Amino acid sequence: MGLFKRFFKKDKKKKKEDKGKKGIKISSNYNKNINQIKNILKDCEDVIYREFTVGSEQNYNFAIIYIDGLIDKKLISDYVLESLMHQARELEPNPKIFKNKLYELCKKGNIAATEIKEAQTIDEAIDYILAGETILILENYPKILVISSRGWPVRGLQEPQTETVIRGPRDGFVETGKYNTTLIRRRIRDPKLKLKYMKLGVRSKTDVAIMYIEDIANKEMVEEVKRRLKDIKIDSVIESGYIEQYIQDNYYSPFPQVETTERPDAVAASLYEGRIAIVTDNTPFVLLVPATLTTFLQSSEDYYERWIITSLIRLLRYVAALIALLLPSLYIAITSYHPGMLPTELALYVAATRDGVPFPAFIEAFIMEATIELLREAGMRLSGPIGTTIGIVGGLVIGQAAVEAGIVSPLMIIIVAVTTISSFAIPNYSFATSFRIVRFAIMLSSAILGLYGIMLGLLLLGSHLVNLKSFGVPYLTPFVSTGITWMDLKDAFVTYPIPKANKRPKFTNVVDETRTDEENTIKAERGDEDDRGQ
Structure with missing residues (x-):
């Protein structure tokens, strides 16, 4: 019996959930519909209820409901209220037709809005209200009209702040x-x-x-x-x-x-x-x-400039990514474990610059990298001019003061500066941030095992990237994928001339691989020649 009750309760609960999903039905009672909406949207003082009457011989109650600030009031006033309150009264239609087809008359004849829909339930009507639409309720009709009237404030089109280009369009997305x-x-x-x-x-x-x-x-x-x-x-x-x-x-x-x-x-x-x-x-x-990894290292500007220039810039990005990832770790490994790898004069110079520095190379690098990250974060959270000033002045002042105080060596300042500049060369902010995070992990491994630690860190990083996928596509495409053409591999490092790039990248398993239809182009050229001949 207990088992039966358990299943019975579940079925009953499921029926209630299904009933809740259907929503509240729209009634033919005009006042009941309005009261249901008021009960759901109670204590919402920005919800406007405008009731009025339509008809010359017999008045019919109407109501529009919307949220103040989300709609275009001029549209509702000029093309909905004026049409219903003035033009409909002057028509004086047949009372019987007016009574039976009032809903269709309003929907197809009197409301001069570009988009009109119907709400099937009260809950759906409320969703439309909250989305910035205006609903129209008619007396004695179990239907609700939804009038497209969105008109909230919108930020003007501006150039994207995070993806600036020298050549290319200047418009960017907004919040709408x-x-x-x-x-x-x-x-x-x-x-x-x-x-x-x-x-x-x-x-x-x-x-x-x-x-x-x-x-x-x-x-x-x-x-x-x-x-x-x-x-x-x-x-x-x-x-x-x-x-x-x-x-x-x-x-x-x-x-x-x-x-x-x-x-x-x-x-x-x-x-x-x-x-x-x-x-x-x-x-x-x-x-x-x-x-994929290659898409994060590409910029839309790569295809607007000449391919030779952008190819060099794209190769420079790969070099910058390696510098941002490995340069501090190489400094730590060589100065701490493998100074014999340096030429004698350079090794003596490095030893002289570190004379008097009380910290090992790892602590020295960690302090400066953490300081730069703090300056970068502080500069991003402040307004443009102030943020730029803090970034420049803070870096100069703190770096110079740290060298004079003997906390870090001058070479460490150069290493950190080059690493930071290289991270800015990566076009995508999220991808550049990933390199900043992994850099600290490789720095730690190099402090423990030297160059062997760097190799171990790179092996772990490589194994992670090989197994990583984005919607089933390997992250290191086109380097690890099968069926990739030589052109795809070249396009990962350099920009291919657009007239020669007649195939789409294959990493997305596209349906149509061809960018240009040579047969149609030839037919079009022949057609033009025939027209000229005639």
């Missing part, structure tokens, strides 16, 4: 998702560009858009992105970082597996490569998946 998808659509005038909306967050109900090009992106990867987003169970999604941590393959790894960008041109270029963009409302950062 609709504007961000528009900026992407402006660059991709292709009907194959698909956009799928979903809401994440049980309470926040944040709008999230998935964008991909249908005949380029891999369908299995698109479905995997949708599945991971649907599996997110959280009460609120404030920023795209929440989504990033949920959908990445390994959230214990210091390396990011989802690329973030503020640039619409970077998103458009990634979509043409078969990648998938995730646009989140309330943030200017768009997520791109899958992501």
Whole structure:
């Protein structure tokens, strides 16, 4: 009997949950609908209830409900209220038709709004209100009209602060998702560009858009992105970082597996490569998946300048990444364990600069690296001019004072300065931060085992990166993947001339690998010649 009760209670509980998911039904009783909305949105003084009547011979009660500050009041006033309150009264239609088809008359004839939808339940109507829409309730009709009227304040388009370029577009994403998808659509005038909306967050109900090009992106990867987003169970999604941590393959790894960008041109270029963009409302950062080590070391500007220049710059980034990762560790290992590797004169100079320094090389390097990280963090949290001043003055003053006090050697100041500058050469901030974290671990291993410690740290780092994946794509693609062409491998280090780059990268398993259709180009040229001949 107890077992029966247990299953019976579960079934009963499940029925209640299913009933709750359906929501409150819309009633034909005008006052009941308004009272239900008021009960749910009680103590919300920014919710506006505007009741009025429509009709010349017989008055019918109407009500619009919206949140002050989230809607375009001029649109509601000029194209909804004026149409219903003035123009509808002047029509004087047949009373019988007016009574039976009032809802259709309002929906199709009197409201001059560009987008009108229907809410199926009271809960759905409230979701629309909270999203910045206006709902219209009619007397004696079990339906609610939803009028598109979003009009909250929006930040103007500005150049991205974290991804500045010398040559390229200057517009960046803003905090409104609709504007961000528009900026992407402006660059991709292709009907194959698909956009799928979903809401994440049980309470926040944040709008999230998935964008991909249908005949380029891999369908299995698109479905995997949708599945991971649907599996997110959280009460609120404030920023795209929440989504990033949920959908990445390994959230214990210091390396990011989802690329973030503020640039619409970077998103458009990634979509043409078969990648998938995730646009989140309330943030200017768009997520791109899958992501690999090479994509983090590339910049959208690489394809705007001539390929020879950008190839040299891209190689310089790889050198900068190695310097940012290994230079302090090499200093510690050589000065502490392997001074014989240096030429005699250089070894004597290093020993002379360290004369009087009371700390071993590891403590010396750790103090200066930690100081630089503190200065960098302080400069980022302050306003532009003040942050720049603190970074420059703080670095000069603290470095000079540390040398004069005998705490660190002058060579250590140079090592730290070159390491910091090299980390700034990495285009992606999250990826550069990962190198900063791993650098401290390799410094510790070099302090214990010298060069052997560095090799051990690199082996552990390499094994981690080899096993790391982003949506099933190996993180070290194209270096460890099968089926990768020689062109993909070259494009990882240098920029290939665009006229010769007629194939898309294969790491996303794209459906359409060809960038240019040579057959269609030849046919078009022949057609032009025939037209000229005629």
